[in-house]
Amino acid sequence: MSELVFFCGTMDCGKSTLALQIEHNRSARGKRGLIFTRDDRAGAGVLSSRLGLCTQAVEAPEAFDFYAHVTDHLACGRPADYVIADEAQFFTAGQIEQLARVVDDLDLDVYAFGITTDFRTRLFPGSQRLVELADRIEVLQVEALCWCGARATHNARTVDGHMVVEGAQVVVGDVNGTGGETGYEVLCRRHHLRRQTALNAEAGARADSAADVMTARERTGTHADAR
C-alpha cells in the first residue's frame, strides 16, 4: 500500500541528502519519481544538499496543484511510481492534502521532507498538516548538534550571530550566516528558550573567565599594576 511519509528534523540534519538518496536508489531500480521543491537555497527548480549533490525539481509555488500536476503527467502517458517533495514546510495545508490524494487516489508513495518548526518554535502550516495526515513520521537519525553538544531540536534565526524572534515566518537562508545577513543556527531547547547562540556562549565564557581572574586578584590582593 502506498504511503505519505514525513521525514523531518532540524535544519542541516540531512533531509535533502536523504531525499536524493531515496531518489537515487529507486531510479537505479527503474522506478520513476516526480521531484518537487519550493524555495531551495540553491534557487528555483533545484533540490540541493549541503553535501554538494543536487537534482532538478519542479518548483511548487503557493498556487501549484500537486494533484493536478501528477494526474496530467499520468494522463499524458508518462510514468510515475513515487513523489519526492522537499522543503515541505513551505507548502500550504491544501497542498499537503493534494499530496495525500496522490497517495490515496493515484496509489503513489509520497516522501515529504521538511523542518517542523520555525524560528519561533511554531509549526509551519505545511508541517502541521503533514503531522496530521502522514501515514508515517520519520525523525532523521543524523543529529545536528547544539553548540553545547546536546541534540539540536530547534531552529534559531540569527543576525550577526545573535538570535532574533521578530520577522516573517519565511526567510530563505542557511546555517552559519555571516556579516549582518540573516542566518540560522540549530540549538537544543534549553538554549533556544534562553536565546543563547554559539556567539553568546563564547562571549559569556570570556566574561566568566574575566570575572574569575578579577575574583582571584581580589582574593589574593594582586593587581596588574602591582606586578
Ligand SMILES: Nc1ncnc2c1ncn2[C@@H]1O[C@H](COP(=O)(O)OP(=O)(O)O)[C@@H](O)[C@H]1O
Ligand atoms: N563537509 C561536509 N562533510 C561531511 N558531511 C557534511 C559536510 N557538510 C554537510 N555535511 C552533512 O550534511 C548534512 C546537511 O545535509 P542537508 O541534506 O543539506 O540537510 P537538510 O536538508 O536537513 O538541511 C549535515 O548535517 C552533515 O551531516
Ligand SMILES: Cc1cn([C@H]2C[C@H](O)[C@@H](COP(=O)(O)O)O2)c(=O)[nH]c1=O
Ligand atoms: C527556521 C526557519 C527556516 N526557514 C528557512 C531557511 C531555509 O531556507 C529553509 C530550511 O532549509 P533546510 O534545507 O532544512 O536547511 O527554511 C524559514 O524560512 N523560516 C524559519 O523560521
